[in-house]
Amino acid sequence: MSNKVWDDKHKKYAEKAWINKPNIFAEEIVQYLPNAGRLLDIGGGQGQDSRFFAGNGFNVVNLDISAAALEESKAKIPDELAAKIEHIEYDASKGLPFEDESFDVVYAHQSLHYFDAETTAAVFTEINRILRPGGVLAFFANSTSDPEYNNGEKLEEDYYFVDGKAKRFFSVESARKFAGAHFDEILCDNMGEGHKDSEKGVHNLIRYVGKKP
Ligand SMILES: C[S@@+](CC[C@H](N)C(=O)[O-])C[C@H]1O[C@@H](n2cnc3c(N)ncnc32)[C@H](O)[C@@H]1O
Numbered sequence: 001m002s003n004k005v006w007d008d009k010h011k012k013y014a015e016k017a018w019i020n021k022p023n024i025f026a027e028e029i030v031q032y033l034p035n036a037g038r039l040l041d042i043g044g045g046q047g048q049d050s051r052f053f054a055g056n057g058f059n060v061v062n063l064d065i066s067a068a069a070l071e072e073s074k075a076k077i078p079d080e081l082a083a084k085i086e087h088i089e090y091d092a093s094k095g096l097p098f099e100d101e102s103f104d105v106v107y108a109h110q111s112l113h114y115f116d117a118e119t120t121a122a123v124f125t126e127i128n129r130i131l132r133p134g135g136v137l138a139f140f141a142n143s144t145s146d147p148e149y150n151n152g153e154k155l156e157e158d159y160y161f162v163d164g165k166a167k168r169f170f171s172v173e174s175a176r177k178f179a180g181a182h183f184d185e186i187l188c189d190n191m192g193e194g195h196k197d198s199e200k201g202v203h204n205l206i207r208y209v210g211k212k213p
Contacts, residue, residue: 003091005165006066013046014072018195022052023109025140025192025207030056032186032209033136037104040130042092043111047073047085054084058105063088063096092126093119101132108139110194113168116159120168120178128182131212137183138209143190144171145204170206183210 026049036057041050044062054060070087106127149169152162159168192205
């Protein structure tokens with residue numbers, strides 16, 4: 001069953017000019033990826049980054065909890081990429097429905113920061129499980145320098161109920177703690193910029209890239 005909160009958000013996103021542009025982070029990190037292979041886009045939403053990576057030689061799976069987002073994503077695939085992008089409606093907090101070592105890249109843009117600490121740790125364990133040795137994880141997330149940090153109801157350390165949903169805010173240290181348990185770091189900082197986030201006055205987001213040993 002789809003997720004109404006996210007389906008409604010995606011109806012608003014669909015009207016924005018940035019929704020069809022690859023995210024800045026996708027363009028920044030493609031240099032760290034292999035030239036081709038299988039790439040999982042967790043919370044890929046309306047598919048702008050899935051299309052970008054498919055255009056760069058990857059076979060992409062866009063996994064998202066929102067049926068509305070995935071319908072938009074399917075509708076926007078140009079014919080030449082149609083065979084290269086698959087869609088799966090799924091809740092990533094329930095585990096990842098893939099075999100061990102079946103992906104070369106796991107990518108997540110603004111989609112790994114909705115879970116409590118225990119679930120977040122489990123999601124990183126799942127990402128590690130489905131990546132092949134030498135595979136790359138690249139994720140981009142809210143940071144503790146966001147203006148929204150420390151607002152709303154505090155649910156646990158760095159985790160707040162804000163803007164209608166639970167949101168985690170990563171620091172460089174906590175990104176290292178969650179991801180570094182599995183991956184060798186290539187990049188970890190809070191210098192990330194996003195089209196949607198810049199519009200809201202949010203800068204300095206978390207950028208993480210790591211390789212599975
Ligand atoms: C802020 S949007 C980012 C979408 C897209 N990656 C982008 O950058 O435009 C967060 C995305 O994560 C998806 N999402 C949220 N919770 C999820 C979950 N538990 N499992 C899978 N996808 C989820 C939402 O539907 C949404 O598409």
